[in-house]
Amino acid sequence: MLPRKPLRRAAATGFAGAVLATALFGPPASTAGAATPPPPARPAPAHTVTLLTGDVVTVTEVGAGRYSTDIRRPTGARGGVHARTIGKDL
Numbered sequence: 001m002l003p004r005k006p007l008r009r010a011a012a013t014g015f016a017g018a019v020l021a022t023a024l025f026g027p028p029a030s031t032a033g034a035a036t037p038p039p040p041a042r043p044a045p046a047h048t049v050t051l052l053t054g055d056v057v058t059v060t061e062v063g064a065g066r067y068s069t070d071i072r073r074p075t076g077a078r079g080g081v082h083a084r085t086i087g088k089d090l
Contacts, residue, residue, distance in 0.1 A: 055081065059090060 046060040054074035062068050067090055069083045083090065 053077070 044061045044063075046058050048056060048058045050056050054077065056072040058070040058072075060068045060070075065088070067085075069090065071081045071083060073081065
């Protein structure tokens with residue numbers, strides 16, 4: 001069996017001590033209040049359209065003139081879909 005290196009043991013002990021201290025006492029006071037989440041934003045209205053193919057397209061504005069698109073295919077539909085934005089048109 002090879003002898004253990006003192007530096008590795010010291011590093012492992014220091015790491016274990018830091019983890020144990022954080023678990024027992026929590027994070028340092030400077031970071032405890034820094035992680036407050038922003039207030040929830042009002043949900044943007046979603047617009048839903050059903051296409052002739054049976055696909056259901058939902059468009060939601062996410063802010064700054066950008067949109068989120070969700071396309072749901074009917075059961076058994078073949079092929080895929082592709083959404084593109086050209087200029088300000090979706």
